[in-house]
Amino acid sequence: MKAPALLAPLAVALLCALGGARSAHADDSLYSQLGGKPALELVVDGLLQRATQDARIKDFFKETNLKYLRTQLVDQLCAVTGGPCRYEGETMANAHAAMGLSQAHFNALVEDLQDAMDAAGLPFATQGRLLALLAPMHRDIVTR
Numbered sequence: 044m045k046a047p048a049l050l051a052p053l054a055v056a057l058l059c060a061l062g063g064a065r066s067a068h069a070d071d072s073l074y075s076q077l078g079g080k081p082a083l084e085l086v087v088d089g090l091l092q093r094a095t096q097d098a099r100i101k102d103f104f105k106e107t108n109l110k111y112l113r114t115q116l117v118d119q120l121c122a123v124t125g126g127p128c129r130y131e132g133e134t135m136a137n138a139h140a141a142m143g144l145s146q147a148h149f150n151a152l153v154e155d156l157q158d159a160m161d162a163a164g165l166p167f168a169t170q171g172r173l174l175a176l177l178a179p180m181h182r183d184i185v186t187r
């Protein structure tokens with residue numbers, strides 16, 4: 044048998060293997076792309092760690108029950124990325140109304156989130172998809 048004739052079945056086997064690997068990840072939600080709940084928990088922990096030490100915004104979190112906030116954030120991010128969670132917390136408008144947040148505060152939190160996603164090893168494109176889902180929320184969160 045000539046070399047090309049031998050290579051053809053090999054190529055087919057390789058394509059089948061790749062196809063199999065792909066269909067094992069048939070769920071292409073952002074939630075799966077991020078790495079599911081454990082990855083979201085890692086990101087939220089990193090975000091809260093950074094935000095509560097960030098001189099630009101840490102004072103907002105002084106009276107906050109961080110355990111409750113962590114749960115709400117994980118559920119919210121899980122739900123908006125297509126994961127199997129229900130967010131049962133406050134609306135973004137209600138939760139932030141009394142804080143008088145500016146665009147600069149919002150940007151500071153987004154920077155902390157980007158740092159947390161970098162530290163969690165999330166690919167740039169995946170980070171972008173999550174940020175694109177959160178960005179429109181500034182309309183309800185930024186009030187001055």
Ligand code: HEM
Nearest residue numbers: 100103104107108115116119132133138148149152177180
């Ligand atoms: C896209 C941006 C943001 C998202 C997705 C988000 C999400 C949330 C969620 C899910 C809650 C819990 C709501 C509840 O009480 O049930 C919350 C509360 C809170 N957020 Fe945000 N937030 C954002 C921006 C910000 C910014 C910019 C700040 C301040 C710089 C901030 C500070 C807080 C604080 C301090 C609480 C707790 C309030 C309390 O103690 O009752 N958030 N946020």
